[in-house]
Amino acid sequence: xxxxxxxKKVFLLExxxxxxxxxxxxxxxxxxxxxxxxxxxxxPGFRGLHALARKEDGTARCVGCGLCAAVCxxxxxxxxxxxxxxxxxxxxxxxxxxxxCVYCGFCVEACPFKAVALTGHYEYSDYSRAVLFMDKDxxxxxxxxxxxxxxxxxYFKRFWRPMSEDFKAHEDQAVFMGNRGKIEGAAPDKTxxxxxxxxNAA
Amino acid sequence: MNAxxxxxxxxxxxxxxxFIIILVKIVVLISVTLLHVMYATYFERKVIGHMQxxxxxxxxxxxxxxxxxxxxxxxxxxxxxxxxxxxKPVFMLAPIIFTFAAMSALAVIPFSFGDWYVIANxxxxxxxxLAMSSLGAYGVVMAGWSSNSKYSxxxxxxxxxxxxxxxxxxGMSLIGVILMAxxxxxxxxxxxxxxxxxxxxxxxxxxxxxxxxxxxxxxxNRTPFDLPExxxxxxxxxxxxxxxxxxxxxxxxxYIGMLIMSSMxxxxxxxxxxxxxxxxxxxxxxxxVPGIIWFLGKVYFHIFLFYxxxxxxxxxxxxxxxxxxxxxxxxxALLNIVVTSIVKFFVG
Numbered sequence: 001x002x003x004x005x006x007x008k009k010v011f012l013l014e015x016x017x018x019x020x021x022x023x024x025x026x027x028x029x030x031x032x033x034x035x036x037x038x039x040x041x042x043x044p045g046f047r048g049l050h051a052l053a054r055k056e057d058g059t060a061r062c063v064g065c066g067l068c069a070a071v072c073x074x075x076x077x078x079x080x081x082x083x084x085x086x087x088x089x090x091x092x093x094x095x096x097x098x099x100x101c102v103y104c105g106f107c108v109e110a111c112p113f114k115a116v117a118l119t120g121h122y123e124y125s126d127y128s129r130a131v132l133f134m135d136k137d138x139x140x141x142x143x144x145x146x147x148x149x150x151x152x153x154x155y156f157k158r159f160w161r162p163m164s165e166d167f168k169a170h171e172d173q174a175v176f177m178g179n180r181g182k183i184e185g186a187a188p189d190k191t192x193x194x195x196x197x198x199x200n201a202a
Numbered sequence: 203m204n205a206x207x208x209x210x211x212x213x214x215x216x217x218x219x220x221f222i223i224i225l226v227k228i229v230v231l232i233s234v235t236l237l238h239v240m241y242a243t244y245f246e247r248k249v250i251g252h253m254q255x256x257x258x259x260x261x262x263x264x265x266x267x268x269x270x271x272x273x274x275x276x277x278x279x280x281x282x283x284x285x286x287x288x289x290k291p292v293f294m295l296a297p298i299i300f301t302f303a304a305m306s307a308l309a310v311i312p313f314s315f316g317d318w319y320v321i322a323n324x325x326x327x328x329x330x331x332l333a334m335s336s337l338g339a340y341g342v343v344m345a346g347w348s349s350n351s352k353y354s355x356x357x358x359x360x361x362x363x364x365x366x367x368x369x370x371x372x373g374m375s376l377i378g379v380i381l382m383a384x385x386x387x388x389x390x391x392x393x394x395x396x397x398x399x400x401x402x403x404x405x406x407x408x409x410x411x412x413x414x415x416x417x418x419x420x421x422x423n424r425t426p427f428d429l430p431e432x433x434x435x436x437x438x439x440x441x442x443x444x445x446x447x448x449x450x451x452x453x454x455x456x457y458i459g460m461l462i463m464s465s466m467x468x469x470x471x472x473x474x475x476x477x478x479x480x481x482x483x484x485x486x487x488x489x490x491v492p493g494i495i496w497f498l499g500k501v502y503f504h505i506f507l508f509y510x511x512x513x514x515x516x517x518x519x520x521x522x523x524x525x526x527x528x529x530x531x532x533x534x535a536l537l538n539i540v541v542t543s544i545v546k547f548f549v550g
Binding site: 022 | 254
């Protein structure tokens with residue numbers, strides 16, 4: 001042990017350094033957020049309370065295909081439909097049991113019509129389960145409250161691009177356009193094995 | 203009515219008056235101490251909170267100033283649970299012994315100059331404080347044993363081993379002070395410090411002060427020597443099984459212990475209620491300030507030191523604790539005694 005180390009040990013240098021640090025930190029600004037008074041703004045795309053999107057005419061966008069209910073891992077969505085007069089599908093009931101939801105966002109991803117959304121609202125705890133069982137009207141009201149106007153459109157555009165925007169229809173099946181539609185014969189395709197390509201490489 | 207009767211009745215009257223005065227003093231002292239304890243818990247949470255870049259209690263009253271009152275009310279109205287397998291009489295006696303030991307030590311501590319500021323100005327004051335602080339260990343051991351729980355038991359074991367080891371160092375560190383003051387009366391120790399130009403035994407007895415402070419941390423089971431009540435391993439140590447008011451008694455007595463250790467440090471090493479003569483000589487107006495303010499300032503400084511260390515230093519391992527106590531602090535204290543004795547013998 002060198003004289004330096006010995007001196008360090010005798011005068012408890014490390015502990016004194018630590019004490020200086022804690023003393024300085026005592027006058028630092030605390031990082032605590034005083035929650036109910038001081039709220040943090042949610043990031044866009046936050047997955048909070050559910051909502052059902054409205055069309056321009058004010059009716060729900062949902063057509064009742066049931067994809068959201070099918071994909072839901074916690075099975076908290078139930079959709080009930082019936083046949084209308086001119087063989088159209090009518091959504092009788094659309095219900096989400098919010099307490100069972102795990103907020104994975106699969107329903108939003110699965111929806112081909114941008115009909116279901118997760119809003120940025122998260123302060124909806126309550127004393128009864130009934131309040132947190134959302135039927136169609138409540139979900140539509142949530143849309144008006146938290147997602148109305150430009151916000152809702154932005155939400156789908158930025159975070160939940162429907163699949164139809166990235167795929168184009170081929171004669172017999174859908175083809176991936178690679179987000180920027182680059183496929184149109186520009187880049188050489190690795191999967192085609194043409195004899196010229198092979199000879200060129202050699 | 204003859205003269206003897208007259209003398210007897212006036213003697214009785216005098217005795218009763220003394221008795222009442224002492225009772226009043228005790229009531230005042232205990233209420234002031236309990237107020238200090240309440241706000242010591244509050245400031246501990248605040249100070250450590252801010253050192254950890256948090257806020258500490260903020261909700262009860264402005265800046266959480268009513269928090270200790272809320273805590274007190276809560277523990278007062280909480281259900282008192284005694285474990286079915288506990289040794290009931292011992293279980294109930296343990297917190298009382300602990301509190302009794304902590305509070306009795308307050309009796310000899312002089313807060314300012316004169317008999318008015320001390321309940322019992324006895325010549326073995328220092329020894330009495332040490333005795334009472336080791337009596338507290340009985341409360342700990344009994345709690346650990348009677349709870350019939352492994353955490354309490356381990357906590358009690360650790361506490362007894364630790365308190366016994368560090369009691370030795372603490373006593374040894376104070377011998378230097380006793381040698382220099384030539385008395386064990388706490389008031390006389392303060393007066394003896396005024397005889398020197400430096401006015402504080404802290405300066406010649408810096409080794410003793412260091413050993414005393416470290417031993418005081420261990421005696422009061424504070425971080426970094428909080429093994430008996432290590433929250434992360436023993437839940438709360440020897441008083442895990444206590445709840446409600448009994449728990450509050452333990453909690454309170456630990457803070458009283460801290461106050462007593464801080465007072466001892468202030469009295470024995472920092473000149474109690476006095477300022478060093480070279481300071482009062484330079485700024486004469488300071489001697490007009492009541493002594494109790496200096497005394498409290500010194501006590502608060504040590505209490506703050508307790509918090510500060512708690513926010514800084516992590517817990518020692520058990521073997522490190524024992525090694526530090528027996529292999530570092532005890533030799534240091536002995537060295538201090540030897541040097542002090544030699545200097546005292548030759549210098550006078």
